[in-house]
Every structure is written in structure tokens, then in C-alpha cells.
Amino acid sequence: MTAQVHVPSLFARVGTASVLTFAVGSTMLAPGLVNEAEASSLSIRALNIAASKKGSPYRYGASGPHRFDCSGLTLYSFKRAGKKLPRTAQQQYNKTRHISSSQRQRGDLVFFHAGRSVYHVGIYAGGGKIWHSPKTGAVVRLERIWSNSIWYGRVR
Numbered sequence: 049m050t051a052q053v054h055v056p057s058l059f060a061r062v063g064t065a066s067v068l069t070f071a072v073g074s075t076m077l078a079p080g081l082v083n084e085a086e087a088s089s090l091s092i093r094a095l096n097i098a099a100s101k102k103g104s105p106y107r108y109g110a111s112g113p114h115r116f117d118c119s120g121l122t123l124y125s126f127k128r129a130g131k132k133l134p135r136t137a138q139q140q141y142n143k144t145r146h147i148s149s150s151q152r153q154r155g156d157l158v159f160f161h162a163g164r165s166v167y168h169v170g171i172y173a174g175g176g177k178i179w180h181s182p183k184t185g186a187v188v189r190l191e192r193i194w195s196n197s198i199w200y201g202r203v204r
Contacts, residue, residue: 091155091171091203093129098122098171098179104188106181111135116181116188118169122157125171131203137169144201157201158193172200 098121104114111120119137126133133140141159152158158178160168170180173190181188 090129090131094125095155095171095173097128098125101188106184106186118181121181121188122169122171126203138166140169141166141199141201145204147200147202149200152200157203159199159201160195161197161199
């Protein structure tokens with residue numbers, strides 16, 4: 049005799065996200081990463097590459113593979129994923145398709161600005177967090193977005 053699973057009751061018992069993860073049969077790799085089924089897109093690959101650099105030290109002007117500044121991390125991550133970006137955060141902002149916060153998706157770039165000048169960039173990880181290389185003395189890390197002065201850009 050075969051057991052039958054009633055999917056709606058399974059959803060009710062364990063929650064939609066758990067069932068979807070269960071149904072796909074993949075696992076989360078680390079906080080801020082996505083499952084293997086989602087990892088096919090360019091931006092998601094770049095997000096996973098940035099996350100793999102967790103703990104790498106900040107160094108002004110560095111673009112990897114062992115040390116990074118903010119735009120160096122995004123440049124490195126997207127280059128490894130197959131897309132070339134300009135070097136600075138401002139240049140990267142100018143090169144992306146600008147999107148609203150309601151349109152943001154994991155793997156989009158998050159640009160911090162003062163007035164019209166971009167001064168920092170990270171890769172959106174979902175849940176209001178970014179992977180970034182913040183400043184001298186710090187390391188690549190997942191961190192909650194701390195400012196309202198942000199713009200979003202999608203690499204095309």
C-alpha cells in the first residue's frame with residue numbers, strides 16, 4: 049500500500065517556504081544565499097560569489113580575490129558570474145537599470161548616496177540585507193541596510 053500525501057495539509061503543517069524547499073530537495077547554503085534551483089541567473093550567481101567571500105578583509109581599491117573595497121566586491125562577483133561592470137560605485141550605478149525598492153530582487157545592486165553622489169554599493173541578499181565590503185578594518189559581511197538614502201540597480 050502506498051502512502052498518499054495531501055499537499056494542502058502539508059502546507060498548513062510546515063509552512064510554504066519549508067514545503068517549497070522540501071519539494072525542490074535543495075538546501076540553503078548560508079544566510080543570504082539562495083537555493084540551487086534559483087542559482088541559475090546572473091545576479092544570483094553574483095550574489096552567491098559575494099557571499100562566498102565572507103570574512104575577506106576590506107582594502108581600498110582592491111577587487112579580489114582575497115581583499116575588496118565595496119565596488120571591488122561587486123565588480124569581482126559579477127565578473128565571475130559572467131558580466132563586466134565598471135570599477136567605481138558611481139560608474140556601476142550609471143551602468144545599471146534603475147529600479148524601485150518594490151521591484152528589487154536578490155542579486156540587485158544597492159547604492160548608498162548623499163545627494164546625487166553614490167558613495168557605497170552592495171548586493172541585495174533579500175530580507176533588507178546586503179553583502180558588502182564596508183570600510184577599513186572590516187570584512188565582507190551580510191548586514192542589514194542601515195540607510196534610507198539608497199537606490200537600486202539591476203545589472204543588465
